[in-house]
Amino acid sequence: MPKNILVTGANGFIGRHVVHAALTKPAARVRLNQRSPRAAAPHSGSAAETVHADLTDPASLTGLCRDTDAVIHCASLVGGDHDSLRAVNDLGTRALVDEAQRQGVRRIVYISTAAVYGRGPFRGAGPAGLPQAPASAASRTRAAAERHVLAAGGTVLRPHLVYGTGDRWVLPGLAQLLRHLGTGIDCPTLHSAVDVGALAGLAVAAALHEDPLPAVLHANHPRPISTSALVRLVQGHLGLPRRAPLSLRRATELARNSPRALHHLAMLGTDHWFDSDPVWRALGCSPGPAPADGLVRHTGWYGPLLRTAPHRPHRTGPQRSRNRAAGAGLHSAGACLRP
Structure with a gap:
């Protein structure tokens, strides 16, 4: 019916x-x-x-x-x-x-x-x-x-x-953070x-x-993705200089004048891995590709989008503190990930 x-x-x-x-x-x-x-x-x-x-x-x-x-x-x-x-x-x-x-x-x-x-x-x-x-x-x-x-x-x-396709918050927000820092982050935490x-x-x-x-x-893929893997995927679109990734502690020190960047780092540095197996079994649906593979499938959307904003490496001192905090926020499900 x-x-x-x-x-x-x-x-x-x-x-x-x-x-x-x-x-x-x-x-x-x-x-x-x-x-x-x-x-x-x-x-x-x-x-x-x-x-x-x-x-x-x-x-x-x-x-x-x-x-x-x-x-x-x-x-x-x-x-x-x-x-x-x-x-x-x-x-x-x-x-x-x-x-x-x-x-x-x-x-x-x-x-x-x-x-x-x-x-x-x-x-x-x-x-x-x-x-x-x-x-x-x-x-x-x-x-x-x-x-x-x-x-x-x-x-x-x-x-x-x-x-x-259509996401203007999750990966773009991460891209803004990496531009702010000028390089990647080495962080093993897991995210659904x-x-x-x-x-x-x-x-x-x-x-x-x-x-x-x-x-x-x-409602997530059963397999989480590490922050480091997520960062590497975004870096591939940004063309950032090939520098050694920052530790979370060092990135936090460099971002001390940007409340939004500090917020994102605090979130990325904390595990947010939720058991999502039951929902797919209950409804007989496929969870789709694992995040590391699934993100690559949307290169056509993310590639141009992530390259639109200019690369702004981190600067210390008064000039940096007067600049706006890293642009877009990290969002989830249409809702901001500022818990």
């Missing part, structure tokens, strides 16, 4: 891939939610229906979930002031869930972020009994959004690093990551799944 699926955040990095994955399923009829009628419609010309509603305007959500079997909630706000983050991530999700329940939606799938756990270390950690300790407004409001979904019997997917296409397929499979699912699932 065909199922009607609503995708929120259809114009976003992950949302676009979720729409594409849903459109490949003969059993799915897809409805896209866009906030603005002026936004360019993703997948124009497809069989998907486009509707306009704003999470910050509950009245606009009336009827959004009519005749809908499942909602895949990808919409979120990453940056901004606390009030804006709360309006979209917390209150907006609550309004969406309320509308879904009024319309009898049977399945709500929310793509959240492992940033709700805060700073690690995490090594092979499963969701059971793992406490939340979000330390930024973005991750706190995402955790609040989770509570609304879980209270309605929905399913929460928590990826860590999401990479792939997932190809955005595999994550999208997983979300669609969860929406179409007939049997009960665990409330919270980690």
Whole structure:
């Protein structure tokens, strides 16, 4: 029997891939939610229906979930002031869930972020009994959004690093950090990551799944990637001078005048490895390529993107402190990795 699926955040990095994955399923009829009628419609010309509603305007959500079997909630706000983050991530999700329940939606799938756990270390950690300790407004409001979904019997997917075509945060943020330092980092810590296409397929499979699912699932490739390997992959695109990589301690010393760079180094220097085997088994999906291989497959996207900003080696003293901190932030699942 065909199922009607609503995708929120259809114009976003992950949302676009979720729409594409849903459109490949003969059993799915897809409805896209866009906030603005002026936004360019993703997948124009497809069989998907486009509707306009704003999470910050509950009245606009009336009827959004009519005749809908499942909602895949990808919409979120990453940056901004606390009030804006709360309006979209917390209150907006609550309004969406309320509308879904009024319309009898049977399945709500929310793509959240492992940033709700805060700073690690995490090594092979499963969701059971793992406490939340979000330390930024973005991750706190995402955790609040989770509570609304879980209270309605929905399913929460928590990826860590999401990479792939369309990513403007994870690898670009790392590239900015390496430009700031002028070389690489030698750091053996481990991070979970997932190809955005595999994550999208997983979300669609969860929406179409007939049997009960665990409330919270980690959604990463089962095999983590080391910070050193991740850095080497990005260095290959940047053409940085061939210098010996810095130790984490030395990199932290050189970045002392850049709060954002210090934040990224603190995160990269801490294990964020989450046990993600169960979700792929439960839904019968492939986790896609291991991160080291998967990242290479997106060279066509990352190559030009990572080479756009000029190389700015680290400088000490007043001139360096007056410069802006390393540009883009490291983000995960559309959410900032500033736990």
